[in-house]
Amino acid sequence: MDCLFCKIAAGEIPSRKVYEDEQILVFYDIEPQAPVHFLVIPKKHISSVGEITPENSQIVAHIYEVIAKLSQDLKLENGFRVVTNCGEEAGQSVPHLHFHVLAGRSLAWPPG
Numbered sequence: 675m676d677c678l679f680c681k682i683a684a685g686e687i688p689s690r691k692v693y694e695d696e697q698i699l700v701f702y703d704i705e706p707q708a709p710v711h712f713l714v715i716p717k718k719h720i721s722s723v724g725e726i727t728p729e730n731s732q733i734v735a736h737i738y739e740v741i742a743k744l745s746q747d748l749k750l751e752n753g754f755r756v757v758t759n760c761g762e763e764a765g766q767s768v769p770h771l772h773f774h775v776l777a778g779r780s781l782a783w784p785p786g
């Protein structure tokens with residue numbers, strides 16, 4: 675499949691890795707929007723949150739468990755934001771499920 679994040683998950687395109695296990699990969703965003711900005715992706719292709727089902731939703735719990743652990747390891751105790759854009763109007767540019775983790779500066783709410 676011609677999917678950028680499937681290629682990154684397979685190691686065919688290099689990335690700056692934060693964490694990896696059998697199910698997921700965490701790597702720094704190439705265009706950071708905050709002092710800390712990394713992406714969490716399932717290795718298995720899921721297009722977006724719109725494609726989460728009872729059969730594949732376990733990966734979402736696992737992703738959040740790893741985010742919690744990384745927030746401690748990386749000392750994000752001042753706060754962090756988890757964002758997943760779904761579809762064109764929300765600004766999803768890569769059609770492979772990913773969770774942005776942003777930290778290290780004050781983040782506006784509501785988002786633009």
Ligand code: 5GP
Nearest residue numbers: 689690701702703704705759765766767768
């Ligand atoms: P989206 O716009 O779909 O919510 O998020 C996609 C993110 O992937 C963007 O923040 C963008 O900077 C990042 N990105 C796009 N291509 C690459 C790449 O080749 N490597 C890395 N590390 N990040 C990428």
Ligand code: ZN
Nearest residue numbers: 677680719770
């Ligand atoms: Zn993919």
